[in-house]
Amino acid sequence: MDARTPSLPSPFADWFAARGWSPRPHQLELVRRAEAGLSTLLIAPTGAGKTLAGFLPSLIELAPRAEDGLRRPHRLHTLYVSPLKALTTDVARNLDTPASEMKLNLRIESRTGDTPPHKRQRQRAHPPDILLTTPEQLCLLIASEHARVFFEDLQAVVIDEIHALAPTKRGDLLALAMARLQRWAPGHRRVGLSATVADEEGLARYLLGSNPPPHAGEVLSAAKRRGKAGTPPSVSRDTPDSSPVNGGALQSVVVKAPPGAQPVVDVLDSDARIPWAGHTARHALPEVYAAIKAAKLALVFVNTRAQAEMTFQELWRINDDALPIALHHGSLDVAQRRKVEAAMARGDLRAVVCTSTLDLGIDWGDVDLVIQMGAPKGAARLVQRIGRANHRLDEPSRALLAPSNRFEVLECRAAQEAVKEGAMDGAEPRVGGLDCLAQHIMGCACGEPFDADELYAEVVSTEPYAALPRPQFDRVLDFVATGGYALRSYDRYKRIVQDLATGRWRARNATIAQQHRMNVGAIVESEMLDVRLANRVQASRPGTPASEGPRPLMPGRRLGQIEEYFIEGLAPGDTFLFAGEVLRFLSVRDTDALVVRAPGAENPSIPSYAGGKFPLSTFLADRVRRMLDEPKRQKLLPQQVRDWIRMQKKRSVVPAPEEMLVETFPRAAKHYLVCYPFEGRLSHQTLGVLVTRRLERAGKKPMGFLASEYAMAVWALEPMDDVDLEVLFDEDMLGDDLEAWLAESTLMKATFSKCAVIAGMIERKLPGAARKTGRQVTFSTDLIYDVLKQYEPDHILLQAAFADAGEGYLDIKRVGALLRRVKGRLVHRALPHVSPFAAPVMLEVGRVGVQGGADEAVLEDAASLIAEAMS
Template structure:
């Protein structure tokens, strides 16, 4: 590809900033000039965002306009997975626009944008609109969307790895297909720092499967990150637990030494918990903030502004801030607990310094010994530049139904034309005529079992064969309820004066009464009243518990689990581990065997008068939970009298009144074809999946004019419909969609199937007289799973010592 000349205004601006145009920035501009779409994979701090916007800036420089004013109309869409990222990009884009004197109007649009501004944006759009996949889909549901997007020249998708492989990616893929139909010459650009499989993302980005139309651009390499693993000063690496509270004093000293420290946690609970622990030791009263998705918009904006101004010494956050936010004064990033993937870790590390030529500094704080191994594996993957690759899945039918409804709200449509448009995206290229007609029939009537009810009749085909809304009210109802993110039932936390602090889960709020206290948004709060969907509170100095949150845990990636297994199998490499970790592994190797790549280790042993079996699967918590359900069911059929099970990312411990003599029959692959199907159909899991697809598809509405249904009301409605469909229409399109969700996302069924296939050939069963050293971390979780993580740390330590003494008993003679 020949190099195109950047306009002189842009070249001079780079010179004035004492910057140079990096090779990947030039390549992105060249691709645009050649009329190609582009995927840029570049390290954090490499100027990715500017690379994506260079063609847009070039179109508005004076030399390009040749004395004419800036044209009206929307020129560029920027799609972000996070609202915070869109606001950050707007702030950073304004500098080059102002310094070059460009007549460019830049605005953001999200669920937080005031309604009057949203209306004005459709009538008089800015040149650059920064938005999210959900807000874009809503824009496309308006009749004026055809005029609004007719001038569109470019779409920039930032942090594409964060959502392209999920349902938000399905929605965006459908929206891109519609935009391409409205503006055929529109160019697509996607940006990411952490893609392990860029070729797959090129296929996703390409319209009509035209892979040759997408340029894959690799960024210049930056300074290697500096990653350290924090170890206890005087204590040993803990056996169990995930909170890492042992590290709080050392962590506080790190905060004192730095200008700004960004502390990431994997859950909202842990964010609140670590924040409170830091404040307990904050003798210097350093300004420390907290940020997670359950906090109110005002609270999040306040913290983001304080960080941007350099007013905070530390910020505790979840994934709500690990994408692209450019705060150059962050000295160090801390990851509390295991990172669960090298790409996720690399993304978070990049928040430090955020400059390509300066190394980012990060500290990993493992909560237990397995997490130390996982942290080591992740650090080595980052050092070697290896990233996780997340596979694409077929697009969800519930998302397709929502998109069809959005198209009907915008204008009547021809089903043949719309099907061709839908198939132009990789996510839905698989949709055949039969599937298409079934989804259309669902959107039109709700399906065979529900078509007698008028409220499910949303679209109808007229005599000309064109589909249109049955009533204009359906458009307003769609816009109130459209979206992909289905939160758990949430209750608003607010003071009596009306000020909202954010939301906690309804099931947690249901346990509270007047006078109870809990920590939230960095404050200790006392409950005054629970009324409808509001939890009224006042500030208090009394000790408080931490809210628990449901939802799925971050999965351990296949790539990282393979690396942990390799560490366990590399006995020569154990010398670089801390003494207590090395002794733990050596004692395991002496007393039993080690898990290894291609080998499934199963151990059976008595403890406390009960027979235990531990399976070292390394397939992640979700898959292990599913496997525990299935194994206990088979144990019941075999008369082994199971009593329970507990799981972590690495292993599964099951106990019963009778010993497991041969685990192979419990792990035969046909368990997924028989017990799994029966279990899923009769479990809450499928009902939960159905609840989500029913909301996304528009079958059940969460929001009505002036009123929002409670989580209980939504669940009641979806359960009622679920039972009707199971009985009268078991092949309903939403039951199929719920099944796909339950299999692919909620149980990691693919990884579980691979593990069971491996077990049939490479299972090693060891019978012991007591608990093994490697089993201690999962065994200490027994009886603690119902408690919030971190809240039972003291009890965990006592239990761990007892188990460890039993597991390591021969240690003296061995030494």
């Protein structure tokens, strides 16, 4: 062992020895770095003990304090932040075990949205030694009085699954919160933990910011100091004179653990007929069930909550062996989720159907198989989910991918290859949202009065806001103070005031501060209703005669939450799947949807949830295009998929990776144009909107379009064989066409509404009042949107809304890259009828109408379409 490598104190060394373990080199490296006050980005595979590595230095530092007993002063030493409440609960349980077994006598507590108010108040008055929380709760703590006192003793911040937070609005708020912590506790160190990192340097910049904690960029040459390659963690080297914000020195904070065993990833080659379209993978469920039977505990991951409900119900339908199978997703009641988690930890379950609520860092029970229903949409997400199986570094994790359709077979194979190669995808660094900045400014004013110059320096010290100009900051500050130019005459938008004597800003009054604290966060979901089992009101006393007619219904046990718009589409008596049961809808009372169980009811609806689908990553899309161009890789595909591709080559063409195929053909008195960008549903939807506008101007009378992950189809009344495709797909469509469409669409209003809620212009919760309904929020924000668009079109919230629309809903950057990629590389085939590749997109049920056009069915008969494509 290197002379600089620390030896563990006896309680810790004895604890490792009692289990037959030895501390891993990267765990010891983090102890050494903590002793030097260094911040670290630890990249370690699942099962390598990265969570323990993050906490081990804190436990060692706290051990001597613990000897003073529970009467010692209450000082927060370590703050742990995770993206999921379930992960926080899991880590708290796993951290309690070594602390209690070593008799460290530590105060370790968690704080999430599920934590009761009385416990949160006690934590503020008496901080634990280690607090495990979420970004939203951290922002709430910063917005509380005496926040400086609460955090001033902070020694360490541990951010788990940091890659999942950094490229999101929650990551914006977390970066701003860390800058505030840097002011209050300038000596603290930061530790980022992740198993899947594509851009190490970018993530290191996010962790440290441009004004990192002391010694963050200290030079390390551990890789040279340690002798054997591959045994110690690798630590990048740099020159002592480098600034810690430069790329090389940023690498010096990255510690990599040796890779674990190569995961075993299989793609299900189903004996059943693989569907041409759809996202349920229902055809594969018998084979999935067989895999569950052969496993000890399987996690069955799906990409949407709707798919979770359907998959769970279908598995129970074929569960002839009565295997204990559970359901876990974010809309279920917290008590139900905790019940499932506890059963997993005890080993009482054989399978859990789950969404992303369980895919980040959680170690529940003895999972030995991960099943992915449908394509994973990203290699990093797949690696993350595979990591839930077999938390042992020297044994391979096992995963089974079950594609939903034929294009997904290609995507699953591409993901399988990427995992084998160790290739990774990841989100690009984002520019911080102005709505998040507005929320942070308000939160700072609620905590303690702030100086604008000092706060601006904090803000630009973060990576997301490093390039924020001072005039833009001042405009956001003015928005929080007055609402902006167009709204400054309304008192309700004056939320902070400046002390003329000190020049510092504070919350206007206690009520406004309370309003802010009730609405903290960057997650704006659709309006939700509580799903409750209905109970009949009992007679007032025994023996009282029943009144005429049925007794009124009262809300009973809460099963979870469901989106309001789905319930609005139901009539009393309709049935639907939820919480793993078939329920019959009765009525809505206030914010409760009253239901009764309806086992055996046929054809229940499956709830849909807004924003549930993951977009196909650019990384996997490129690999799918290349797979279609390489016959050698196609030999591994199922025979029916190979036949499908072979028929496409015969009937049309399979494009080269940098080309885009455009097919035109007539069908059922309509004319179709289908293109194959392979760039994901979001970008294809934007492309469809803009292409239909151009086709309308060209007199082709477009009637509608369909967008899938892989293709986009437009149908019209006039033939489109003679369209100049280079003009149709020119990059200039992202100029006037995009602006004109946004001016007409409701998308900008919907996006603005979410930005207004995050920025605090519209509060969903008010002290002493019922939560606003979705209609009330929409009505309020629509009015404000119309006023700002007319009188202050450059208002910061309109800027924020346009940025969100371009980055998320429209995926403008990706559409632009697509149009540049295919310029001069368009391949047109005018066909007599539908091609094998075109059939799947035409079978998609999702349909977007064009303004002024008829919303007609695309298909009369799916079977005849497939026969036509393959004849």
